[in-house]
Amino acid sequence: MSPQMMKFKVSGLVADLMPNIRLIQTSGHFMLHYHADNSGALHTLRLGYCCAHLVFMLLQYGSNFVNLIFERGDVNDLAANTITVLFFTHCITKFVYFAVRSKLFYRTLGIWNQPNSHPLFVESNNRYHALALKKMRQLLYIIVIWTSFSAIAWTSITFVGDSVHNIKDPDNENETITEEIPRLLVKGWYPWNAMSGMPYYITLIFQIYYVFFSLAHANLLDSLFCSWLIFACEQLQHLKEIMKPLMELSASLDTYVPKSADLFRAPSATSQDNLIESDYNAKNEELKGVYSTRQELGGHFRGGALQNFGGGGVGPNGLTKKQELMVRSAIKYWVERHKHVVRLVTAIGDAYGVALLLHMLTSTIMLTLLAYQATKITGVDKYAATVLGYLLFALAQVFHFCIFGNRLIEESSSVMEAAYSCHWYDGSEEAKTFVQIVCQQCQKAMSISGAKFFTISLDLFASVLGAVVTYFMVLVQLK
Amino acid sequence: MEKYDWKRIMNTNIILLKIMGLWPGGNETYKSNFYMLWSIFSITLFTVGHPFFQTINMIFIFDDFEAIIATIYVTLSEFLIILKAYLIIKNMKILKQLMVTLECDLFQPRNTEQIILFERGLKFWKLNISLFWMMAAGTVFFWSTYPIFDNSVHERRLPFLAWYPFNAKISPYYEITYIYQVIGIIFAAGTALSAAALVTAFYMYIAAQFIILCDDVKYLYDIRKNSSTDFKMKLINCVTHHRAILKFANDASKFSNWIIFGQFFTSVITLALTMFQLTTVAALSSEFFSLMAFLAAITVEIFMFCWFGNEVELESAKVAYAVFESEWIDTSSAQKKYIIFFVRRCQKPLKMSALDLFYLSLDTFM
Numbered sequence: 001m002s003p004q005m006m007k008f009k010v011s012g013l014v015a016d017l018m019p020n021i022r023l024i025q026t027s028g029h030f031m032l033h034y035h036a037d038n039s040g041a042l043h044t045l046r047l048g049y050c051c052a053h054l055v056f057m058l059l060q061y062g063s064n065f066v067n068l069i070f071e072r073g074d075v076n077d078l079a080a081n082t083i084t085v086l087f088f089t090h091c092i093t094k095f096v097y098f099a100v101r102s103k104l105f106y107r108t109l110g111i112w113n114q115p116n117s118h119p120l121f122v123e124s125n126n127r128y129h130a131l132a133l134k135k136m137r138q139l140l141y142i143i144v145i146w147t148s149f150s151a152i153a154w155t156s157i158t159f160v161g162d163s164v165h166n167i168k169d170p171d172n173e174n175e176t177i178t179e180e181i182p183r184l185l186v187k188g189w190y191p192w193n194a195m196s197g198m199p200y201y202i203t204l205i206f207q208i209y210y211v212f213f214s215l216a217h218a219n220l221l222d223s224l225f226c227s228w229l230i231f232a233c234e235q236l237q238h239l240k241e242i243m244k245p246l247m248e249l250s251a252s253l254d255t256y257v258p259k260s261a262d263l264f265r266a267p268s269a270t271s272q273d274n275l276i277e278s279d280y281n282a283k284n285e286e287l288k289g290v291y292s293t294r295q296e297l298g299g300h301f302r303g304g305a306l307q308n309f310g311g312g313g314v315g316p317n318g319l320t321k322k323q324e325l326m327v328r329s330a331i332k333y334w335v336e337r338h339k340h341v342v343r344l345v346t347a348i349g350d351a352y353g354v355a356l357l358l359h360m361l362t363s364t365i366m367l368t369l370l371a372y373q374a375t376k377i378t379g380v381d382k383y384a385a386t387v388l389g390y391l392l393f394a395l396a397q398v399f400h401f402c403i404f405g406n407r408l409i410e411e412s413s414s415v416m417e418a419a420y421s422c423h424w425y426d427g428s429e430e431a432k433t434f435v436q437i438v439c440q441q442c443q444k445a446m447s448i449s450g451a452k453f454f455t456i457s458l459d460l461f462a463s464v465l466g467a468v469v470t471y472f473m474v475l476v477q478l479k
Numbered sequence: 480m481e482k483y484d485w486k487r488i489m490n491t492n493i494i495l496l497k498i499m500g501l502w503p504g505g506n507e508t509y510k511s512n513f514y515m516l517w518s519i520f521s522i523t524l525f526t527v528g529h530p531f532f533q534t535i536n537m538i539f540i541f542d543d544f545e546a547i548i549a550t551i552y553v554t555l556s557e558f559l560i561i562l563k564a565y566l567i568i569k570n571m572k573i574l575k576q577l578m579v580t581l582e583c584d585l586f587q588p589r590n591t592e593q594i595i596l597f598e599r600g601l602k603f604w605k606l607n608i609s610l611f612w613m614m615a616a617g618t619v620f621f622w623s624t625y626p627i628f629d630n631s632v633h634e635r636r637l638p639f640l641a642w643y644p645f646n647a648k649i650s651p652y653y654e655i656t657y658i659y660q661v662i663g664i665i666f667a668a669g670t671a672l673s674a675a676a677l678v679t680a681f682y683m684y685i686a687a688q689f690i691i692l693c694d695d696v697k698y699l700y701d702i703r704k705n706s707s708t709d710f711k712m713k714l715i716n717c718v719t720h721h722r723a724i725l726k727f728a729n730d731a732s733k734f735s736n737w738i739i740f741g742q743f744f745t746s747v748i749t750l751a752l753t754m755f756q757l758t759t760v761a762a763l764s765s766e767f768f769s770l771m772a773f774l775a776a777i778t779v780e781i782f783m784f785c786w787f788g789n790e791v792e793l794e795s796a797k798v799a800y801a802v803f804e805s806e807w808i809d810t811s812s813a814q815k816k817y818i819i820f821f822v823r824r825c826q827k828p829l830k831m832s833a834l835d836l837f838y839l840s841l842d843t844f845m
Contacts, residue, residue, distance in 0.1 A: 339804060429812065440819065444826070
């Protein structure tokens, strides 16, 4: 299906994440769907825009690398340049990864396009959806501010201190002298002389663009991943919350039932428009009656009120056939929604797992080198500031996705506790069996793994932090 | 649906094993025939003989520390290979039985969709083995040819320091011994490769079986064509299948236990020694490359064991969730109670272990 033919309709996750998606598209990632007008010319234009970004990124990255090779004589410079190269490897990796695996991302974004719904739980669903939306926006603001701040800090620190590097004195083999190099954000090799004048300003602006856009590339994709996790967590919270009303719905008539009516006091319960997608459409009329009379009959749920529903006799739990059907439809909604969330989490893992693995591999090497660099800090100067800046940024990136991965694990393992803490003993036999099966299924927490090698959780962050501190301590001792 | 041939993907390995005298034909273990003669001959001469001469040499050069280290890491691996060959021969009966069990009806895929699901895993295994082949070939190549590249052929230097009852520096003897050493190392690499391939192939088959089981369970309550509507029978079938898989895994474990244990034990020591060697040789020489290739081969070998052990664990954990994905909501209470029993057992994932000391998973690899 060519992009031109696709009718542009925002729904589901795409609608929720629209600001994020637009930012990603502006920064030059290869996200070519989700435009209202996708005709051939505009599509090619957008593709060209992305390719231009890719070319610029690779050029500057290549320039960094060449500079690394030229300056490999001096150990300090070698370490510093390696750290810079590794830092920008993240960004290039994420850029290329997205271009190559964009199909998986589109699939994940489209997974929530057809969620099921149940009239009884619409209000709760909407509430948690709104909550998820709010959190996603907040996260996006924080990421954007942090990225901009980092780029500005990097630019400003370039203009502080001397812009020199050490090379071997041509006269005396054992001495090193300082030599002027262009005052630029990252040390790179250029085929022109960038010391001063027009070439210098052009190079400077190019570098500012490069730094800002690289940071944006990496961070925006990470925030997309975390937004997905936020959404999944809020859905799990929704499922946990509706456990209790579900139990009380199926509770026998001997127990105090009227409270349920209060729980369903939200507007949707009294609305007459039918959102039921299950196969109970034939029973629409009777069920409509149930919803509206439920409010009035709040206190009259026993005895004679039953006769008004007509149809079938009284079931083993004191529930009529219709009530049993409603309980069953609620259980079905719960189970289907849970399966849907599991599908979403699996898709997220498939889409982003390998990127996380690559990120962790690069980070490990980079943090080791940073620990080594940190042992050479002699005072509060430009060097200390840059080393600490790199360190904090790298750790913050890892922390960013670890914390949301951890939240997912916690939420999914607490579903079982929610199932246990609702009044399951009051529920019908069917509801009790349902709770039992749910408890069994939810014992294993859902987690995102980095291509099966490790799980994304705060344990991972703690081990990374621990490793950096250990290297630092060892290296300080060795000095 | 015609029978799915599980052995097809292992064909190359079986041929290799046959050449090295480690795979008697048919479904039985070694019989007294011509093949057994060939096995005894080739294994004694090449697989055992080559390290044997190297060990004797070690006794003579005990004082020279660097030379000891240079030979010990290779000799250690070769002893491991002898151990592997011995274990394969000893467990040949179990091995053959496992191959027969694999062909039974219970383990066959039920329809083409299932085949698509597990073929991906099989292809990955093939890719891994090919990668391992390349690494091993690289190592063998560099080891056999470094005297030539180093120009020490003129000094009549052999690829491996070994003692022979005759003077190996005289002209015809030198070439013959050189070729003998090359064939010896090829046999060694081949045995190592085949043992690893066998073990991981079994894990891969187990993972494929779990995928089939998952699929069966997911569609337990679906009325599809060619399937019966007797849910109880289908569930009992699934339970039987599950138990058969567990028994298969148990037997495979019996066969591979010592191999994996030996592999990990020697790999760890070899990795340390090889890295020490790396620091003593000149960078970018032929010897350096051979060491790197050897290091890579060992790492890939351990990775393969851990990865496929991990796959088995992951796939077996998915069965419990597959039950949840089936349409259990509309079934009767009695049915639901059967499901609860089944799920309770499925929740314990199948972890492959080596002598129950440690589990084969990606955690162990890291």
